[in-house]
Amino acid sequence: MTFSVSVSPTAGDAERWLLSLELFGMRFGLDRMRALMGALGAPNEAFRAIHVVGTNGKSSTVRMTAAILAQHGVAAGSYLSPHLVSFAERIRVDGADIAPQQF
Known part of the structure; x- marks a missing residue:
């Protein structure tokens, strides 16, 4: 799939790009992410984070944790997957979905 970026990409442009990524060409692992964070000066260490992983119950756990916080x-933000209608609903800040134009 060919994807062209306009000067002001829309949420639809971003969604089409994300959906165009090839799943089976992915290389799993954290080596590239660790290298990127090191090159950027470790911005991921500038804030505290809770990572929720596993097979079942992640969305419920994240929502409950955000409510407790x-x-x-x-102040808490979260990223949940999959979405129901729009990619923008995956990202929540203080319990509310971000607006599509913020995506």
């Missing part, structure tokens, strides 16, 4: 006055 909010009750304690801690």
